[in-house]
Amino acid sequence: MTQPSTPSVALVGPTASGKSALAHEVALECEGNVELLSVDAMGVYRGMDLGTAKPSRRERDEVSYHLLDLVSPSEEFTVSQFQREARAAEARIGDAGHGALYVGGTGLYGRAVIDDLDIPPRYPEIRRTLEARAADGLHRLFDELVELDPLAASRLEATNERRVVRALEVTLGSQRPFSSYGEGLLNYGPVRVVQVGLDSDFAVLDERIERRFRAWMDQGLLGEIEGLLRAPGGFGRTARQAVGYRELLRHLEGAAPLEACVTEAVTRSRRLARRQRSWFRRDPRVEWFADVTSAKRRLLEVLSVANGFVRD
RNA sequence: GGGUCAGUGCCCGAGUGGCCAAUGGGAUCUGGCUGUAAACCAGACGGCUUAGCCUACGGGGGUUCAAAUCCCUCCUGGCCCA
Numbered sequence A: 001m002t003q004p005s006t007p008s009v010a011l012v013g014p015t016a017s018g019k020s021a022l023a024h025e026v027a028l029e030c031e032g033n034v035e036l037l038s039v040d041a042m043g044v045y046r047g048m049d050l051g052t053a054k055p056s057r058r059e060r061d062e063v064s065y066h067l068l069d070l071v072s073p074s075e076e077f078t079v080s081q082f083q084r085e086a087r088a089a090e091a092r093i094g095d096a097g098h099g100a101l102y103v104g105g106t107g108l109y110g111r112a113v114i115d116d117l118d119i120p121p122r123y124p125e126i127r128r129t130l131e132a133r134a135a136d137g138l139h140r141l142f143d144e145l146v147e148l149d150p151l152a153a154s155r156l157e158a159t160n161e162r163r164v165v166r167a168l169e170v171t172l173g174s175q176r177p178f179s180s181y182g183e184g185l186l187n188y189g190p191v192r193v194v195q196v197g198l199d200s201d202f203a204v205l206d207e208r209i210e211r212r213f214r215a216w217m218d219q220g221l222l223g224e225i226e227g228l229l230r231a232p233g234g235f236g237r238t239a240r241q242a243v244g245y246r247e248l249l250r251h252l253e254g255a256a257p258l259e260a261c262v263t264e265a266v267t268r269s270r271r272l273a274r275r276q277r278s279w280f281r282r283d284p285r286v287e288w289f290a291d292v293t294s295a296k297r298r299l300l301e302v303l304s305v306a307n308g309f310v311r312d
Numbered sequence B: 001g002g003g004u005c006a007g008u009g010c011c012c013g014a015g016u017g018g019c020c021a022a023u024g025g026g027a028u029c030u031g032g033c034u035g036u037a038a039a040c041c042a043g044a045c046g047g048c049u050u051a052g053c054c055u056a057c058g059g060g061g062g063u064u065c066a067a068a069u070c071c072c073u074c075c076u077g078g079c080c081c082a
Helices: A019-029 A057-062 A079-095 A107-114 A124-135 A138-148 A150-155 A161-174 A202-219 A221-230 A245-253 A258-282 A292-307
Strands: A008-012 A034-038 A099-103 A194-198 A286-289
Touching: A008 A019, A008 A107, A008 A292, A019 A034, A019 A057, A019 A099, A019 A292, A034 A079, A079 A099, A079 A107, A099 A107, A099 A292, A107 A258, A124 A138, A124 A161, A138 A150, A138 A161, A150 A161, A194 A292, A202 A221, A202 A258, A221 A245, A245 A258, A286 A292
Parallel strands: A008 A099, A008 A194, A034 A099, A194 A286
Antiparallel strands: none
């Protein structure tokens, strides 16, 4: 893989903290010298616009956005695919002599790029057998993992089927321990990318989240989902898990009353914000800012230094 | 006004004399996870000077060695009759 020629910067934080607006503003001020890369596990799906708070058409005309609308919601997207796309996009941006600003709240996707994680391959056949075996005794699988890769086992919860199966899949499939692919997410390496964190009180965030979701409803979120549902393939396994979409799908596909689903969507968005915050809080390398102004100052500073251009 | 059913911890909701600080779900908090990550998994969840103690099952009173559970009464809500 080609090493990006220009260092990049990342803006992280919980949903509704104002990251996107800030990033856009910063890019505008840099007058085309900075391009944005979305780090959003749901923004990669084409047509899922309202509920993922995607930039508007006008915003996309003003600033270059990357890593959005990569696949159809019927497809299953993964971290490793994201990593590949991100590397390619960043290389192109670097070739153009521009700075790259990552913005988004999907922690793992961010780590994959920022820390250049070595994500082990997939072994579908092995996985299939493991999943079948997990059905009649997860405990046995975990014991096997303890045998084959005690380190990986120690990092996992024995009851987390998805992760236990994955660790075994890789260990058996690649003939080398799952844990040999990396030191674990708790191990934070040196700063390769400056991460600026934008956060605010949950009192404000919670309120904003609800208002925002209700606004999306008014703008036709339900219709957007209905349309995607009717499209060939409909929603795939991963896309349908998106907060907001999942709840409204329950209304459209099942019989759940709309208002109850809306309330639940709001609640789950709030929880998402909290989980995002704790994910980023754990990373000691993130520089936190509680207000947009100082976060912006820091972003501009890093971008200018890194890219050797100075703004007035 | 008469009858009847109900009132449980932040919310919903089990529990009908001791094994009940009280099943379960939700919310909330904390933690973990390198190919589903907006997913997935786990722990905590009345208070405290935490092998124990205190406060709690609408209020008050009573029966009992022992009550969220039985009796009386009051308050509140639903339904039925007037």
